Amino acid sequence: MxxxxxxxxxxxxxxxxxxxxxxxxxxxxxxxxxxxxxxxxxxxxxxxxxxxxxxxxxxxxxxxxxxxxLYFISKNMNIEFDRIASFHVKVADKITEWAGSMGFVYFHILWFAWWILANEGYFGPKYVFDPFPYGLLTMIVSLEAIFLATFIMISQNISGKKSELRAEHEYQVNLETEKNVAELLAIIKEMRRESELKHETIDDIKETVEEIAEHTEEEKEDIKEHIEKVPESDLEQKTEEILDEAGIDIIETTPEEVPLSKSIEKKSMAKKIKKKKTKKLNVKKTKKSVKK
Known part of the structure; x- marks a missing residue:
């Protein structure tokens, strides 16, 4: 191919x-x-x-x-969203990503342990700055929770927009694939219809050829039967009539009596005599027409 x-x-x-x-x-x-x-x-x-x-x-x-x-419809939506996302959105996404990791948990464990030990006097009285019930720590943690909740909401909104863009992109890709599949099916149906028509025409041609072959065989048999029915005497008479009309003389001789060269000379002489006779007849006819 x-x-x-x-x-x-x-x-x-x-x-x-x-x-x-x-x-x-x-x-x-x-x-x-x-x-x-x-x-x-x-x-x-x-x-x-x-x-x-x-x-x-x-x-x-x-x-x-x-x-x-080529033009590809499929795209990497993460790269496309990073292109259109602003700096603030990227910062919020990074903070939310870090807040959902184990590093964030370990950092808070160490921070809270140091805060409690320092305010309990383990490092000396001069390091005590937020005694029990740790009001400053409570306020900082509350503010942190507010900001983290805000960042989480921003990240959820971003992920929602990403999912919407992905859904729209998948819809466009599926629509394009459906169009291509429909076109391919239409082409296949057209090719199948053309092949069926070709097979039909081939079958018709085969039938006509078989019919013609049958008719020719029947005609041959009829001609053979007709020739067999005609007697040999009729055939000889018809051949003699055809030869007379054509102006061909038949010389009946045997090969022992007359040699081949003499028979050829006789035939040529007979033809010359016939030509002279025809010329004389034509001259007589012209004279008669002139006299009239």
């Missing part, structure tokens, strides 16, 4: 890339060794040709640019 040609540009002019290079633009690229076509997306890295690997070719392949470019 012939492969589709995506480009008619000579390979000496085309841009070529080695495997491991970054893909400059999304599109179809041609292998320099086996001529295989593969699709690559912008930002990826060129890989080795799978056909060359399967055929155990040692030659290093290059990738030539073709004139077939």
């Amino acid at each position: 012939a492969k589709k040609r995506f480009s008619v540009i000579p390979k000496s002019i085309k841009a070529k890339y080695s495997w491991g290079d970054k893909v400059p633009a999304s599109g179809i690229y041609e292998c320099s060794v086996c001529g295989n076509y593969e699709a690559f997306k912008k930002g990826e890295f060129f890989s080795q040709c799978q056909d060359c690997i399967n055929s155990h070719r040692e030659e290093e392949n290059k990738w030539y640019v073709t004139n077939e470019f």
